[in-house]
Amino acid sequence: xxxxxxxxxxxxxxxxxxxxxxxxxxxxxxxxxxxxxxxxxxxxxxxxxxxxxxxxxxxxxxxxxxxxxxxxxxxxxxxxxxxxxxxxxxxxxxxxxxxxxxxxxxxxxxxxxxxxxxxxxxxxxxxxxxx
Amino acid sequence: xxxxxxxxxxxxxxxxxxxxxxxxxxxxxxxxxxxxxxxxxxxxxxxxxxxxxxxxxxxxxxxxxxxxxxxxxxxxxxxxxxxxxxxxxxxxxxxxx
Numbered sequence: 502x503x504x505x506x507x508x509x510x511x512x513x514x515x516x517x518x519x520x521x522x523x524x525x526x527x528x529x530x531x532x533x534x535x536x537x538x539x540x541x542x543x544x545x546x547x548x549x550x551x552x553x554x555x556x557x558x559x560x561x562x563x564x565x566x567x568x569x570x571x572x573x574x575x576x577x578x579x580x581x582x583x584x585x586x587x588x589x590x591x592x593x594x595x596x597x598x599x600x601x602x603x604x605x606x607x608x609x610x611x612x613x614x615x616x617x618x619x620x621x622x623x624x625x626x627x628x629x630x631x632x
Numbered sequence: 633x634x635x636x637x638x639x640x641x642x643x644x645x646x647x648x649x650x651x652x653x654x655x656x657x658x659x660x661x662x663x664x665x666x667x668x669x670x671x672x673x674x675x676x677x678x679x680x681x682x683x684x685x686x687x688x689x690x691x692x693x694x695x696x697x698x699x700x701x702x703x704x705x706x707x708x709x710x711x712x713x714x715x716x717x718x719x720x721x722x723x724x725x726x727x728x729x
Contacts, residue, residue: 596689
């Protein structure tokens with residue numbers, strides 16, 4: 502299990518360090534590595550950009566089946582329902598692809614009621630989904 | 633950060649680092665300062681290991697308005713980046729090699 506607090510000055514370095522730590526425990530292929538990096542990057546940078554508190558607490562754990570990532574916003578959270586139910590962004594929309602990418606890459610992605618705690622599961626075997 | 637070289641009617645744009653939340657704003661300034669008066673644009677991503685949603689936003693806002701008058705190809709694209717660009721449907725407006 503990995504636990505860390507990431508803020509706007511350390512998050513890039515910390516995400517790289519966490520990836521190395523995970524890679525030390527299991528052999529990640531290029532796509533798995535990229536997926537974990539992108540999900541951490543999107544969720545943490547979202548908190549840093551939009552939350553009242555400019556840091557996020559991250560927990561990462563794993564089993565033979567999946568890698569579980571929790572990103573906790575220590576601020577007020579956000580209205581996640583409308584973001585996650587929005588249609589895929591088209592070319593005329595410049596933004597709105599961060600959470601969309603997380604949704605597409607994860608086998609499970611949810612928030613708690615207040616939008617403060619994101620939970621993401623990444624299947625270690627291709628095609629698996631987690632409810 | 634970005635190298636831009638013109639060969640006749642072709643412009644080659646080489647990104648020298650990852651395109652993300654931290655770098656995309658400066659890259660966007662460079663891109664917006666160019667007229668892109670060409671019929672063939674080659675974007676070299678061989679030095680890029682990571683693109684996030686800010687990077688995708690930068691590429692779409694730059695390339696979508698050019699797509700009808702410029703042949704756009706991307707070279708040196710890693711498999712994970714190709715997958716991300718495909719999820720965001722960039723492969724519909726750019727020839728990704």
